[in-house]
Amino acid sequence: MMFKERINAQKAKELFLHSFQPISKIETLPIEECDGRIIAENIIASIDVPHYRRAAMDGFAVMASETLGAGTGSPVMLRLANIMEKGTCMRVHTGSPMPEKSDAVVMMEDTVLSGDKVEIFAQIHPFKNVGAIGEDIQKGEIILNRGRLLRPCDIAVLASLGIGNIKVFKRPLVVIIPTGEELVPRGKKNLADGEVYETNGLMSAMYIRKWGGIPRLLEIVTDSPDKIKEAIISNLDADMILTSGGTSVGKRDFVPAVVGSLGKLLVHGVGISPGKPTALGNINGKPVLCMPGYPVAGIVALFFYGKAAFRRLGHVPDEPERIVRAVLSGKITGRTGYKTFARVKIDNGIAIPLATTGAGILSSVSKADGFVIIPENIEGRNAGEEVEVVLIE
């Protein structure tokens, strides 16, 4: 038996991404905990920053009009005072409030102080070296928009506004269901022939956490439609469902059919290589990604479909991949009609294709620094060609 169909990689992704809505659950958190989170409200400045006229230089606050005619050879003399009045100046530091009546700061370098007399050697304009109220941020201004991913520097801006808590979207809860009667839990000693440690679920859980989600990694489920159904049904509180294994067309491959029976199976068989047996579905409005059990096929499906779906679900804005340009040391061949993910190692600007004998070779991913992605309509890339390597995070 073969796949009934194989859907173009990108088309399948669009189908998948349009089959569900981003989450709407919101929580209120202290800003200190919000690095990497997505804001769920427009943040409006409730104060001006700065909230007072501040000196922008170390020097002397003056009334600018009194420096008229000052120059290198013709200093104006002012008296150092504690209260500003005609004929005086006051010492200010960067950031200190401007004294009333003063309207400019003469830089330290343009002055000579002797006793309480200050010689001013430069004429300056009003407002020179003075930070106006609201210069950085104006009261009422939208300072961060809903949907923004918060970086530490954004949180610093929130802190500068005196904001303590903000509303962010909840982290998506992603249930991960490893299936396969050949799998045994990590920690078991002395594997029998045919037994394999469960690794795909663990790996997926760690990527979900890295991407900002909350992974819920279930125990291994054996290749039984009832058990798989049970596992899915009892985890429908999750925002997204990832399964691993059981997606091929063998006698023990039940996962896509179970997804179809509980919701909608959108796609089974996609144009990515490795990763063709991937299935995409939707149960109760929640995205379901069924990853092939072969480790490398699984990781490609997770990166290509899982990450995109996770980001849409969690309102996470797009971000460019980390890319390195390198020269291929040997030919790589794409699989016709498939978007091919070829693993390469990078050494001193050279991309070395990793010889692998199939999707089961997990170590080839660990040896790999990244993927060269070969589009469907390209036969491959030749030795000596410069290629873009998408780094594996």
Next chain:
Amino acid sequence: MMFKERINAQKAKELFLHSFQPISKIETLPIEECDGRIIAENIIASIDVPHYRRAAMDGFAVMASETLGAGTGSPVMLRLANIMEKGTCMRVHTGSPMPEKSDAVVMMEDTVLSGDKVEIFAQIHPFKNVGAIGEDIQKGEIILNRGRLLRPCDIAVLASLGIGNIKVFKRPLVVIIPTGEELVPRGKKNLADGEVYETNGLMSAMYIRKWGGIPRLLEIVTDSPDKIKEAIISNLDADMILTSGGTSVGKRDFVPAVVGSLGKLLVHGVGISPGKPTALGNINGKPVLCMPGYPVAGIVALFFYGKAAFRRLGHVPDEPERIVRAVLSGKITGRTGYKTFARVKIDNGIAIPLATTGAGILSSVSKADGFVIIPENIEGRNAGEEVEVVLIE
């Protein structure tokens, strides 16, 4: 008073990075907790993966010699059996152990099963569709080298080897000391004129955590040499020291002198803009970065010096920045002799320079998607030029 010197940005970095050694402290952790950590030992495979001969396809295990002459029009007939012997074949699934005596798997597609008779329509070679013992990983092989940053896919490989715990370098402990008598703690209500919320320390702490370190953010220290000295001395258990503020040449700028009195002040005044008042030092072999108090100068110093030092300290391998190419909508000017970090916003492939009136404009960082970095010997970049924008993480 002016800076005695200004050292080239890159030269200062090299001086700084060569003034200390990476940490040697190691801890043993469960692999599940090691995403993003750096391995402190070579990992050697203690088992073969797979540890048994496995079928690489769904189909029938056969003795390859018995398929001699089989073809589309001339099937070979074998008997479906439970024990392999001459004239028989056995059903296998991908990953299942190869029966003794069998040496190849005929794909499902090349067979027709009726009753206990299997017609084989293809002649195959020995070892075809069979995964050899150690095909993925060989016992004794170094599978991950000391100094590698662990990605989830690497941890999956460790899991596939049955490895439960590994040695990793400890996360560097970084003490962060915000200084400045103008600073007030977050949470205080109704700022007086001249008061500013502490944000640089908070921001630095969050970046340190993001980069994989353990931040220890101290309370605000006022502009007193004794208090600054006390804060540093009581935190010399840290692996790295970050201070913020008090690095200029004003009357209240004591930090570099204190660093010099406790250890070695390597550099004060560097060729980055904003960020010139940065100081770099070393106390007891530990790197000390003194960031300017102006928020944007501070962040540039943190990115350019702090991140590089942190990565060296923690054995973190270099990684390319996330970069976007965009066309400048307006001219940006570099400061002669300085490596200039110009903030830009990116909109649909257009990089829009952010008009700012100085290093104090923290909101310009929050509005910015990234920096266009203008080298020392370039005057600037013109509207219409394509530039690389280093995204602010």
